[in-house]
Amino acid sequence: MADKKQNKRNNNKNYDEDYNPKFRKQRKKVCVMCSDKNYVLDYKNPEQLRKFINERGKILPRRNTGACAKHQRDITTAIKRARHIAILPYAQN
Ligand SMILES: [Zn+2]
Numbered sequence: 001m002a003d004k005k006q007n008k009r010n011n012n013k014n015y016d017e018d019y020n021p022k023f024r025k026q027r028k029k030v031c032v033m034c035s036d037k038n039y040v041l042d043y044k045n046p047e048q049l050r051k052f053i054n055e056r057g058k059i060l061p062r063r064n065t066g067a068c069a070k071h072q073r074d075i076t077t078a079i080k081r082a083r084h085i086a087i088l089p090y091a092q093n
Helices: 002-018 046-052 069-084
Strands: none
Touching: 046 069
């Protein structure tokens, strides 16, 4: 029991040493649509929407797109519209 506790403490210590906060909070991503007022999200433009989906055709989460909540919602709607008119795939492979 005592050994186990000691082990756990050592593991935590190693974890803290490996954990470097410098690589965690690197530059806050700014929403592309908020930063550029002229940026128009078009559901008929697959090249533009392709930036917001992965290679499987899935919509990327906000942490990857960097979009704000409002614009992530717009992206999602646009991608779903594009899928419906068969511009983007629902799934690949
Ligand atoms: Zn935004």
